[in-house]
Amino acid sequence: MSACIFCKIAGGEVASQFVHEDEEVVAFKDLNPIAPTHLLVVPRKHIARVADATQEDERLLGRLQLVVAEVAKKAGLTDFRVVTNNGKGAGQSVDHLHYHVISGRRMNWPPG
Numbered sequence: 001m002s003a004c005i006f007c008k009i010a011g012g013e014v015a016s017q018f019v020h021e022d023e024e025v026v027a028f029k030d031l032n033p034i035a036p037t038h039l040l041v042v043p044r045k046h047i048a049r050v051a052d053a054t055q056e057d058e059r060l061l062g063r064l065q066l067v068v069a070e071v072a073k074k075a076g077l078t079d080f081r082v083v084t085n086n087g088k089g090a091g092q093s094v095d096h097l098h099y100h101v102i103s104g105r106r107m108n109w110p111p112g
């Protein structure tokens, strides 16, 4: 049994309301939203971070970005930010690859 919270959510072991669900990818609301809309797009496959993806994951990485576009469209978002934090120093707190989809407030650049 995996100790990874996103594996548990993707596997249904921890109940969560998905805004998107398919064989490879799930999306759900972030527990600690930093903007009015804050979704997480997560592969069911456990990949700790984008730097750990391999050639074998090429199609899945493309799929994840298409799901980002799908959930954004479904939520009626036109302007949004897509972020993945890679490593603790970059702000990663959950070691399972995920894309944040953030929207509904002014975004600054460069990000903090």
Ligand code: DGP
Binding pocket: 005, 028, 029, 030, 031, 032, 040, 084, 085, 091, 092, 093, 094, 095
């Ligand atoms: P990061 O810090 O980039 O690894 O982002 C992890 C995000 O995951 C953070 O914004 C909070 C969110 N999160 C952590 N645990 C849970 C959980 O159990 N449920 C949900 N929905 N989100 C979670």
